[in-house]
Amino acid sequence: MIIAVTCIVAIAVIAFVLGVRPKDLPEPEPVSPFQHLDERKAAIYENLRDLQFEYRVGKLSDADYQTTKQDLQKELAAVLAEVDKLSASLGATAAAKPSTAAKKSNRAAAASERRTFACPTCNATFDKDLKFCGECGKPMKVAQ
Ligand SMILES: [Zn+2]
Numbered sequence: 001m002i003i004a005v006t007c008i009v010a011i012a013v014i015a016f017v018l019g020v021r022p023k024d025l026p027e028p029e030p031v032s033p034f035q036h037l038d039e040r041k042a043a044i045y046e047n048l049r050d051l052q053f054e055y056r057v058g059k060l061s062d063a064d065y066q067t068t069k070q071d072l073q074k075e076l077a078a079v080l081a082e083v084d085k086l087s088a089s090l091g092a093t094a095a096a097k098p099s100t101a102a103k104k105s106n107r108a109a110a111a112s113e114r115r116t117f118a119c120p121t122c123n124a125t126f127d128k129d130l131k132f133c134g135e136c137g138k139p140m141k142v143a144q
Helices: 002-024 035-057 062-114
Strands: none
Touching: 035 062
């Protein structure tokens, strides 16, 4: 009897430690859009672990174990799908930002490349803003 009670207490303590320890760990990651999903994922993993433990210990029937496990796995799949969706949308916006910036800088580079100075008199073009045309010697007042 004493041995049985000791065993039950030991199992309860182990279950308590297994169930509580992950929650007590401080969250080192900064707040991210994935945090609540990560927390849900961790909670599901924890439940699966507890479930397996309870099943091994004999607290759960085979059917109970299978149905609960399937429910948890379905939930986990949903969370993982959400993580994928979120990372895909974040990846898309993250990829979109540099590409628009690249487009802008390309446009700026193209604009600066096209920035030539044409002589209003003879239409000769120069890449420098000359005071007088190198071809005809007339003043280069109008720049294009
Ligand atoms: Zn000229």
